[in-house]
Amino acid sequence: MNTTIKNRVGDQTTSFSTDSRRGFLRGMFVSVAAASVLAPIKLKADDAAILEEAEWGVKLGYPTNKHPYGIPSPYEHNNVRRVTELLSSGDMYASVAMSPLHEQEGIITPNGLFFNRSHGGTAVVDPDKYRLMIHGLVEKPLVLTLAQLKRYPSESRIHFIECPANGSTGWRGPQFNNLQFMKGMMSSAEWTGVKLSVVLADLGLKPKAKWMLAEGSDNSEMGRTIPIEKVLDDAMLVWGQNGEALRPDQGYPVRLLVPGWEGNLNVKWLKRLEFGEEPWHAKEETSKYTMLQPSGKGIRFFWPMEVNSIITSPCPEKPWTDLKKGDMVEIQGLAWSGQGTIKAVDLSLDGGKNWQEISLKGLILPKSWTRFSYMMKWEGKPLLLSSRAIDDAGNVQPTINQEVAKVGVESVYHRNSICTWEVKANGEVNNVHVRG
């Protein structure tokens, strides 16, 4: 078993030297300080919003204790998770609610907008009745209450979770003309819990233990098998998400966190961890979550999410239709890799013919969303905007043709090929396939 996974299109890694490109490309960055970002703004003499006192300036707001647990502005009512019948059981118990990435700022997803995939609906677990069994090849098998689990020393780490089906609607062509349904099966949070290596040092892992089974307590009895190297490397039992208890749709009170690996491995409403010598071949890792290859064979136990990126602004939901020729505008987006830390992001304005390395911004953390940014002047001419991410393990995001040549189009999962937005002269943005 090899848990050090290379990018499937690894031959790309020899095509350039990142370091020499950095120097060459530095001169191409547009300096924000040097360019006027805003075009001259003409004030309308009759702009009521300027001339008249707003209602909220003359009347009291609502009392400070009205919402003990706060809620978003009513004007943000469209910023919600959305499901599609295409990817749901009719009753929406087995479904995926996708995160509105076009409204996502920074690298933390608010808990209310964290994508939610469940196989049998959202379980509402009573924390007083919650028990976690840890057994199999450990010296001290036991059953823990939630309070006992929380006695272990905690850690907090920022990681994304991505469903391996993220982007799956695009294998044969653009199926949805928006960002939310194309890439919204992922989100990011600051997770709090205990590393499994700490728990296992306490319980005593037997040398023969090579695999861990994680099983959920919900009706779908989600089960996944994970190699012991990954368990001991960075897997965690988490109870906190962005400063509060996990939400029910994220596995309250306890889920497994397997940083960078398939979302379904991060088992929710965790009931049981068993340690053994062989993998379990659980239902969800045989009937589902396998990769069908062109040869007709399916690959099992293909866990880490590949290096990937997507431009979040502009996107079909955030077009440039309000921009005028000559306006400065920021192109930005998210890059991530389940196999390391983002090292660089390249941008193409012409669908992948020419690339330039652009800036990363904000925190750059392993197995975490990383923001990229490029300031440009919009000349009102059509563009084909593509981003390409590179991680510190040397993985490079492949073109569609490279990915298809390698894995065909029958695999629902692990699509990480380069995405392209067509920007029309009128500023409209469409999801297109540029095969590269």
Next chain:
Amino acid sequence: MNTTIKNRVGDQTTSFSTDSRRGFLRGMFVSVAAASVLAPIKLKADDAAILEEAEWGVKLGYPTNKHPYGIPSPYEHNNVRRVTELLSSGDMYASVAMSPLHEQEGIITPNGLFFNRSHGGTAVVDPDKYRLMIHGLVEKPLVLTLAQLKRYPSESRIHFIECPANGSTGWRGPQFNNLQFMKGMMSSAEWTGVKLSVVLADLGLKPKAKWMLAEGSDNSEMGRTIPIEKVLDDAMLVWGQNGEALRPDQGYPVRLLVPGWEGNLNVKWLKRLEFGEEPWHAKEETSKYTMLQPSGKGIRFFWPMEVNSIITSPCPEKPWTDLKKGDMVEIQGLAWSGQGTIKAVDLSLDGGKNWQEISLKGLILPKSWTRFSYMMKWEGKPLLLSSRAIDDAGNVQPTINQEVAKVGVESVYHRNSICTWEVKANGEVNNVHVRG
């Protein structure tokens, strides 16, 4: 004017060399891997939670699309912000809703639990009617719509915001026997917006501009004056909080962010920025938010929040009453400084007689909450738990006596002296004053 503010009890900084202490104290850390964290757990043979299938294991959960904007578990209904009549107008329009720090994990506060101080209730601003005026000593004064403001290149940064009145209930003695009302006037988030230095490079700041007035659009017309050095250093106009739009109670759609400085400077529902040669002496910086000294004089324009810390576990709301003698337990808490980055935290088990440096954990960022942690064996003996933070500017958290000698007890604001929890033999925890 001097914007490089030293800790008020700066003479403490000479009392030790941090580097030499680190080596000396390293041996005192309890190794988690070496000690058994959990006492032997005896399973009850009749534990129904183990023997019987839980209801959520045999029935479907709720549909995935039930809450397009997610909500917490119903079992977490007590984890909310709370107000007290002591610090509110009777109608709760001018009040402060305090954050439940005893339930806080990590260094991100979920938006629903972010503390909320307002002077005239929570304004609900229509983003389409929102305008921001920037005028005074700038070359290109203008009025921006929200969309125009968002065209500037954005940044995301993690910072706490703390009301200068945080801890004010403790000047003369412990007024509340809990953490939430003692230190809950602060929270932390990942903020997204544009640096004011970028906006001002675009608009052209005139050399004579030495001060900025920030004014809110709500009925209280909150106004504060900020020196230009701080404005150009790291102040931001922010529209995003933890990945989504600001909540109304945090100033939707735009607030000022002044990292590390008094919470009230982070003006919400921002309407106007004016640049001038002299400070404005606005209502809230003359009638309020001044520091009354023992001499009878009040200090104005005292902006940065001091180095500070608090133990969040245990605390009066999270006692050790369920622990047994010999159990391992984690002491943890939050340290922060508006004047730099946390460099070290010391822990005392005996109310400040003896101190030892303990571990910091997780991300350590400037002007940001930093977690500290210490694993210990609970012997069932009374303790006086105190934490003391040191920042990289050399500021050391003072004792109560040191603070009172310097500033008296008449100042409502900027209390940062060392806090102490009394842990009783039965595990109960109380807020006590140990003057040091």
